[in-house]
Amino acid sequence: xxxxxxxxxxxxxxxxxxxxxxxxxxxxxxxxxxxxxxxxxxxxxxxxxxxxxxxxxxxxxxxxxxxxxxxxxxxxxxxxxxxxxxxxxxxxxxxxxxxxxxxxxxxxxxxxxxxxxxxxxxxxxxxxxxxxxxxxxxxxxxxxxxxxxxxxxxxxxxxxxxxxxxxxxxxxxxxxxxxxxxxxxxxxxxxxxxxxxxxxxxxxxxxxxxxxxxxxxxxxxxxxxxxxxxxxxxxxxxxxxxxxxxxxxxxxxxxxxxxxxxxxxxxxxxxxxxxxxxxxxxxxxxxxxxxxxxxxxxxxxxxxxxxxxxxxxxxxxxxxxxxxxxxxxxxxxxxxxxxxxxxxxxxxxxxxxxxxxxxxxxxxxxxxxxxxxxxxxxxxxxxxxxxxxxxxxxxxxxxxxxxxxxxxxxxxxxxxxxxxxxxxxxxxxxxxxxxxxxxxxxxxxxxxxxxxxxxxxxxx
Amino acid sequence: xxxxxxxxxxxxxxxxxxxxxxxxxxxxxxxxxxxxxxxxxxxxxxxxxxxxxxxxxxxxxxxxxxxxxxxxxxxxxxxxxxxxxxxxxxxxxxxxxxxxxxxxxxxxxxxxxxxxxxxxxxxxxxxxxxxxxxxxxxxxxxxxxxxxxxxxxxxxxxxxxxxxxxxxxxxxxxxxxxxxxxxxxxxxxxxxxxxxxxxxxxxxxxxxxxxxxxxxxxxxxxxxxxxxxxxxxxxxxxxxxxxxxxxxxxxxxxxxxxxxxxxxxxxxxxxxxxxxxxxxxxxxxxxxxxxxxxxxxxxxxxxxxxxxxxxxxxxxxxxxxxxxxxxxxxxxxxxxxxxxxxxxxxxxxxxxxxxxxxxxxxxxxxxxxxxxxxxxxxxxxxxxxxxxxxxxxxxxxxxxxx
Numbered sequence: 001x002x003x004x005x006x007x008x009x010x011x012x013x014x015x016x017x018x019x020x021x022x023x024x025x026x027x028x029x030x031x032x033x034x035x036x037x038x039x040x041x042x043x044x045x046x047x048x049x050x051x052x053x054x055x056x057x058x059x060x061x062x063x064x065x066x067x068x069x070x071x072x073x074x075x076x077x078x079x080x081x082x083x084x085x086x087x088x089x090x091x092x093x094x095x096x097x098x099x100x101x102x103x104x105x106x107x108x109x110x111x112x113x114x115x116x117x118x119x120x121x122x123x124x125x126x127x128x129x130x131x132x133x134x135x136x137x138x139x140x141x142x143x144x145x146x147x148x149x150x151x152x153x154x155x156x157x158x159x160x161x162x163x164x165x166x167x168x169x170x171x172x173x174x175x176x177x178x179x180x181x182x183x184x185x186x187x188x189x190x191x192x193x194x195x196x197x198x199x200x201x202x203x204x205x206x207x208x209x210x211x212x213x214x215x216x217x218x219x220x221x222x223x224x225x226x227x228x229x230x231x232x233x234x235x236x237x238x239x240x241x242x243x244x245x246x247x248x249x250x251x252x253x254x255x256x257x258x259x260x261x262x263x264x265x266x267x268x269x270x271x272x273x274x275x276x277x278x279x280x281x282x283x284x285x286x287x288x289x290x291x292x293x294x295x296x297x298x299x300x301x302x303x304x305x306x307x308x309x310x311x312x313x314x315x316x317x318x319x320x321x322x323x324x325x326x327x328x329x330x331x332x333x334x335x336x337x338x339x340x341x342x343x344x345x346x347x348x349x350x351x352x353x354x355x356x357x358x359x360x361x362x363x364x365x366x367x368x369x370x371x372x373x374x375x376x377x378x379x380x381x382x383x384x385x386x387x388x389x390x391x392x393x394x395x396x397x398x399x400x401x402x403x404x405x406x407x408x409x410x411x412x413x414x415x416x417x418x419x420x421x422x423x424x425x426x427x428x429x430x431x432x433x434x435x436x437x438x439x440x441x442x443x444x445x446x447x448x449x450x451x452x453x454x455x456x457x458x459x460x
Numbered sequence: 461x462x463x464x465x466x467x468x469x470x471x472x473x474x475x476x477x478x479x480x481x482x483x484x485x486x487x488x489x490x491x492x493x494x495x496x497x498x499x500x501x502x503x504x505x506x507x508x509x510x511x512x513x514x515x516x517x518x519x520x521x522x523x524x525x526x527x528x529x530x531x532x533x534x535x536x537x538x539x540x541x542x543x544x545x546x547x548x549x550x551x552x553x554x555x556x557x558x559x560x561x562x563x564x565x566x567x568x569x570x571x572x573x574x575x576x577x578x579x580x581x582x583x584x585x586x587x588x589x590x591x592x593x594x595x596x597x598x599x600x601x602x603x604x605x606x607x608x609x610x611x612x613x614x615x616x617x618x619x620x621x622x623x624x625x626x627x628x629x630x631x632x633x634x635x636x637x638x639x640x641x642x643x644x645x646x647x648x649x650x651x652x653x654x655x656x657x658x659x660x661x662x663x664x665x666x667x668x669x670x671x672x673x674x675x676x677x678x679x680x681x682x683x684x685x686x687x688x689x690x691x692x693x694x695x696x697x698x699x700x701x702x703x704x705x706x707x708x709x710x711x712x713x714x715x716x717x718x719x720x721x722x723x724x725x726x727x728x729x730x731x732x733x734x735x736x737x738x739x740x741x742x743x744x745x746x747x748x749x750x751x752x753x754x755x756x757x758x759x760x761x762x763x764x765x766x767x768x769x770x771x772x773x774x775x776x777x778x779x780x781x782x783x784x785x786x787x788x789x790x791x792x793x794x795x796x797x798x799x800x801x802x803x804x805x806x807x808x809x810x811x812x813x814x815x816x817x818x819x820x821x822x823x824x825x826x827x828x829x830x831x832x833x834x835x836x837x838x839x840x841x842x843x844x845x846x847x848x849x850x851x852x853x854x855x856x857x858x859x860x861x862x
Contacts, residue, residue, distance in 0.1 A: 241692025
């Protein structure tokens with residue numbers, strides 16, 4: 001998967017080309033091979049510089065998400081997950097500290113771990129390629145870039161520019177990435193490798209990262225400045241208001257930057273991988289990876305990805321929530337309370353409620369989240385019934401369509417993933433406490449210890 | 461247990477805390493030495509009797525840092541034996557300094573103390589000291605941090621104070637402060653601040669607008685609407701107060717405490733130490749208390765602190781003749797009055813921080829003095845002084861004339 005050719009100037013051209021795949025992805029085998037190759041080239045006195053390139057039209061699409069499976073479940077912990085990702089962090093750090101100048105020459109897209117690898121190189125050149133996208137979209141799967149992305153991106157472009165990219169996972173074009181300073185240079189595709197070699201030959205590439213050199217100053221406001229404090233003050237509020245603490249990745253990413261930028265890079269990378277370990281080991285990341293990545297990929301493959309807002313499933317979920325909300329009002333909750341409960345669990349659309357007047361007695365705020373979860377459970381039961389009726393083809397489709405068409409919160413992975421996460425028996429118990437009626441099929445599933453999404457399915 | 465007796469107190473006038481304010485050219489340490497020298501000179505005090513100078517400073521950084529009270533004591537020519545310490549309990553630091561000083565006296569571990577505080581908000585702006593509360597992502601999340609203005613607006617929302625209500629409160633604060641000055645009610649306690657050639661820089665509080673009208677205030681835009689609605693802080697507040705559909709944003713620069721510069725000193729000690737110094741005690745510290753409460757609404761703890769201090773003193777609300785509550789925001793004072801069911805005519809009778817400003821570290825000591833002066837002027841006996849404090853705290857002190 002890695003081939004190296006050393007030219008007459010001593011420049012090693014390393015080509016990444018994973019056999020049998022349309023795009024390169026980072027898995028443990030690749031990580032180990034990369035580490036070994038870098039160590040070998042660093043030790044070879046004939047090598048004066050290194051160019052990392054791809055044998056495909058894209059650079060690296062990201063990490064192979066199957067590797068996330070080994071980081072949760074029985075026998076794992078946040079600590080073990082953190083230790084596992086370390087192989088990747090250390091391989092990238094080995095590039096950065098190998099003592100020779102390293103240029104990333106990206107033929108196209110570099111996302112997630114692919115961009116993290118580029119950020120660990122001393123110079124980043126990309127081909128002019130309209131299809132190429134650069135970004136750290138980990139947050140959209142409930143995790144964070146755990147191989148240096150939260151540390152190197154702000155060190156390269158400053159806190160203020162880095163935070164929105166890390167928190168939204170936005171994908172940039174090559175021109176945008178160049179303008180932000182993530183890329184150093186663009187080259188014509190046929191000239192890419194030559195441009196990378198020129199940068200080395202002309203001595204334009206340092207053999208160390210700026211943050212490993214004395215006197216490094218962060219671009220933009222210093223992490224200890226009042227300006228940086230204000231950036232965090234507002235970013236903290238923004239993610240809290242938007243995510244209501246349903247997405248632990250948002251807080252974790254902010255903390256990686258807030259804490260890590262105060263530290264030397266090696267200690268900073270340790271902070272990052274520990275936050276990563278907590279996230280990847282958690283239920284939210286597992287549910288989001290299952291639904292937002294694997295389920296969507298599968299539906300796209302069979303051409304059933306489009307949401308259907310008027311579909312039977314979406315209508316059933318929405319009317320179940322509306323009915324439940326009305327019941328809450330008759331129990332004496334104010335419309336404001338029910339609206340806030342829906343907001344706090346992340347419902348994209350609040351249930352239909354009569355006017356906001358007639359606030360009744362003050363309720364214990366501790367019951368707010370349970371009230372919101374009750375709305376979700378009512379919708380989840382409607383999704384179960386829809387699946388039993390055959391309104392949707394599969395549990396996978398039910399989850400995706402409930403999110404897209406009924407506004408079911410993404411952090412749950414969808415209604416059926418939510419039941420799986422709780423376990424059917426515990427879910428039923430919670431429903432009974434809410435006074436919700438349990439479908440026969442679900443009760444049977446709980447008795448058998450069954451699931452909607454088989455455990456191994458996530459690895460597919 | 462020895463009584464902690466108050467022998468004297470004084471303060472600088474409060475200058476607008478901006479570059480065009482009268483005290484902007486005065487360093488914070490000179491504000492401190494101004495009151496330290498004045499309390500010594502007018503009492504002909506042998507400073508060798510003073511164990512410690514305890515001062516509240518809320519932004520103890522830069523030229524306001526480095527244990528300013530000790531350095532100020534030396535700079536003011538106090539005896540070398542007089543120590544100094546800076547404390548920070550946010551907005552109640554000045555009162556906390558008095559309580560700490562009183563506690564040392566009552567514990568028999570000090571004989572004579574100077575308490576007080578200083579803050580040059582024009583030179584060392586608020587938030588200069590950084591801190592983790594709202595900025596460290598883990599801490600901000602765990603504490604449901606919102607800025608104080610959102611908390612004040614939440615109080616108005618929860619207890620139904622309209623924009624007209626809070627503006628009317630602010631107009632009255634200015635009217636009372638202007639009346640107090642016109643009747644010379646503060647005269648006995650004000651130390652004018654001079655420039656380098658002896659000219660008076662400021663002899664009166666600079667921010668009072670006695671002719672302020674509700675119509676003037678009605679024109680001001682709410683200060684915290686954007687922070688609440690756009691930046692997301694309202695959503696955080698509503699998570700804790702979910703029976704409200706939204707926050708009513710009623711506070712603005714005109715009905716919140718002013719940003720000002722100033723310093724205050726209170727001379728305190730045992731009966732014996734006073735005798736040795738030839739001083740007559742004016743009041744006794746009856747009791748004091750600090751308390752924490754729900755940090756998102758943050759600013760409702762004065763009534764809880766007051767109840768705690770009164771209980772400790774074995775007193776009831778009805779035993780108190782006068783109340784001083786720091787007017788951090790109009791709704792804070794209004795809620796305090798409502799919570800304890802007070803007669804508004806017995807609360808902040810000479811105006812408050814909305815009119816005269818709130819020099820963070822000094823205010824508590826200033827309003828303790830204001831309460832004592834007013835007791836003496838009207839021949840009354842007991843006063844309760846309290847301030848709301850960031851992160852949901854409150855501090856209260858009960859004094860009684862001798």
